Amino acid sequence: METGNRKTRKSVPSAKKGRTAAPVKVIDWVGVERAYCGTRQSTRDIGKAFGISHTMVAKHAAAKGWARPSKDQIPNPPPRKGTTELEPRQERFVQEYLIDLNGTQAYMRAEPGTTEKSARTQASRMLAKVNVQKRIAAERSKTATKLELTCERVLAGYTKLAFFDMRQAYHDSGALKLPHELDEDTAAAIAGYETVEMDGGGT
Known part of the structure; x- marks a missing residue:
């Protein structure tokens, strides 16, 4: 015969096999405050940097009484990644494009195996x-x-070509001037000479 109060056992929920409790996320509010009060970054950019939403940043700042710096106090924030920096594939494309300024060929050289289309x-x-x-x-x-x-x-340079006077390449006698006898403008306008040697006494 049992006497005394009966103790009821409380069942303790056991974690299902294969599952672990989700780790608690630690937010660096000190860093958030420093970014909010010390830079002109947007709340969205700050949130992305610390893994939280921009709404959470704004609400926490309002609750703590944080103040944004004025434009005179802090210079503009550095540009976002992607506005001036290039990804490796973009850098390869730019370097290839500068060779001949042909976008299609540049991309094919930068990314071998890509079809022309x-x-x-x-x-x-x-x-x-x-x-x-x-x-x-x-x-x-x-x-x-x-x-x-x-x-x-x-x-x-274009002006020299447009107003080039072919007579400047000849002497008054009609003989063609040698390269060292040409003035600067005439020499710049002439692409080259073609010399033809002929046997003496020929007809």
């Missing part, structure tokens, strides 16, 4: 990206500077 489509998409356009423009400008190539110099 697909390369034409992908090249068009590449050239539509702002960061790719900026890199191409920067590289071409760098090349032009290195070669001292300016719009004025190019136009001057």
Whole structure:
């Protein structure tokens, strides 16, 4: 015969086999506060950096009384990744494109095995990206500077060709001037000489 109070056993739920409890996410609120109060990054960018939503950032900032810095205090944030930086495949495309400025061929060289039809489509998409356009423009400008190539110099070259006077290549006697006898403008307009040797005494 049993006496005394009966103790009821409480069943403890057991974790199902193969499952583990989800780890608790730790949010670096100190870092969030530093980014919120010390930079002009958007709440969306801050949220992405710390793995939380921009709404959570805004609510926490309002609850804690955080204040954003003024434009005079903090310079503009660095540009987002993708606006100036290039992915490796984009960089390969740009370098190939600078060779002949042919988008389709550049993409085929950058991505071997790509069909011409697909390369034409992908090249068009590449050239539509702002960061790719900026890199191409920067590289071409760098090349032009290195070669001292300016719009004025190019136009001057075209002017020499447009107003070239063939008579400047001959002496008053009618004999063709030798290369070292040509003035600068005439020499620039002539692509080259073709010399034909003939046997003396021939008809």
